Amino acid sequence: MTIKHSLLAILAQSPCYGNQLRTEFERRTAHSWPVNVGQIYNTLERLERDGYVSRGAVNEHGHVMWHLTDAGRAESESWFHTPTPRTHARDDLAAKISLAISLPGVDAEALIATELFAAQQRHAESARVHDAEDNSLARLVHLAAVQRANADVQWLLAAQVAATTGASQPSAVDMHRPRRGRPKKAVA
Known part of the structure; x- marks a missing residue:
């Protein structure tokens, strides 16, 4: 909004x-x-x-x-009258976890555990506020926070599995110099 x-x-x-x-x-x-x-x-x-x-x-x-x-x-x-776009173009948490899993030397499992704990705390707090709220408008807004926190918890649990099972391996920075300019056109 x-x-x-x-x-x-x-x-x-x-x-x-x-x-x-x-x-x-x-x-x-x-x-x-x-x-x-x-x-x-x-x-x-x-x-x-x-x-x-x-x-x-x-x-x-x-x-x-x-x-x-x-x-x-x-x-x-x-x-x-226009649907609100919900893109995944910029999700700070997803970017942070993806970087942690893919970079050598970063303890991705510890990072995910920290983020998971924080998400579980947000979920619990949001649920308490939602249950205590008397105003139906406020309850509706807080319900959205409860659902988002729950989604974060579920996604972090999946990321935790991916990190612990080696679904994604850390990789070094590609040292090849990126080409500048536009890619060459394919010859037909």
């Missing part, structure tokens, strides 16, 4: 000022994603530059009210 689209979605309900948007964002995400007001204003300025929002009048308390433009409303609606 992006701050940009979240702000557009909130502004689709009513014009707001910056700190009001921050408060609404945190409330609607069950305070699971804290954001500072400076980030809100930076995002609003980019949204204004891109034609998605406009500055309105200053209210009686001196706050600039931000309004959604037609382009902003269309962007917000499009975001809600």
Whole structure:
């Protein structure tokens, strides 16, 4: 979820000022994603530059009210109707474990054990918070954390098996100089 689209979605309900948007964002995400007001204003300025929002009048308390433009409303609606991409393009934990298993001299088994313990702790803590939460919105957000922590535990158990059974062997850095430029075209 992006701050940009979240702000557009909130502004689709009513014009707001910056700190009001921050408060609404945190409330609607069950305070699971804290954001500072400076980030809100930076995002609003980019949204204004891109034609998605406009500055309105200053209210009686001196706050600039931000309004959604037609382009902003269309962007917000499009975001809600487009599936959220869930790529594996950047998974810090997977990259760290893959490097540990493939590099000589790194105790991958100890690293995996440490990460597994931490994931199990996150899972247990997330489950406790989820069970104690009264607000249904907060319960839903915390359920996502429980499921992600559980997925991490399951994946780390599989990585532990791969590391202990030698499914992947450490290898030295390839000392051949990489070719620069574009690969040669195949001759037909």
